[in-house]
Amino acid sequence: MTGKDDFLQSICTRLDGKNYTYWGYVMKNFLRGKNMWGYVTGTKAKPSMPQTENFDMLLDAWETDNSKDITWINNSVTQSIGMQLAKYDTSKEVWNNLERLYTQSNFAKQYQLEYDIGALQQNDQSIQDFYDAMSDL
Template identity: 45%
Template sequence: MQSFLKGKGLWKYVTGDLKPLKKDDPKFDDWEINNNKILTWIANTVTPSISMQFGRFDTAKDVWDFMSRRYLQSNFARKYKLEQDLRSLRHQKGQFVSEFHSQMTIIWDELALMEPKWTTGAELWYNYREEMWLVQFLMALQDDFETIRATILHRSPLPTVESALSELFAEETRKGLLPNPSSVFVVTSHPRGNYSKGKST
């Protein structure tokens, strides 16, 4: 929602940087239209039991603040569940490495959103997180990849997830696990937590 509203140039309505206008202000109609657009978009993206509580609020900021106060406290429980899912996730027999990486990336991305906004030592943290993701991913692979997994884990410095994936895809192809030799899945991973992108060619 944040990305969507920023793309529409309306995020300041939610943060309160763009204050409500008085009815005699020439720009009031535009402000009211945009405010109600945001209220509608938010209401349409949450469950009815939540949106029914929005009736007592007049501005998008009020609704956003309400949801932050009410539901932010559940972040720890959500984080706990995600960490639990991550540790139980295992590469299944016959499952492509690309498919398994996508499953793990969904969890990584959501966990990354829960991290604090780093103001100092950010680069060190991102490098540490990249190494942590690499270890988590490699350890969850099936035993067919033990040889290449051991090779990657003993390198210094460790490669990025993206670099390791290239080698794993090659190993997958060598073992004949892909449906045909022309099937390639390209994956990019950024140490700063950007969403991974994949496309088949």
């Protein structure tokens, strides 16, 4: 696989709003493996000193890598979630927004989870499938 094709590569897990914890784990490891996690955490900060030697080149490289992160994240979320991310310019903003949206602890979410767990039935599922469904909740 060439470097050009590598730009399009992403993870197989798609964030659908219910699987943030697992998606975040997989995406974080994917970005770490690409040496791109620093754009999400902010440790690879956008160059801000125009008088610095090679500033234009450094800024261009940062914007390219930041855009790769955003593209990889967008390629791993549902379209409705991706559309909400269009207003953010940095992968750090994108990540922070997703984290804020899907890790909130609130009573409505807790009620929904308790309801879903109570309503879950094995029916004709195998024990393993039922266990997996329960674990997902």
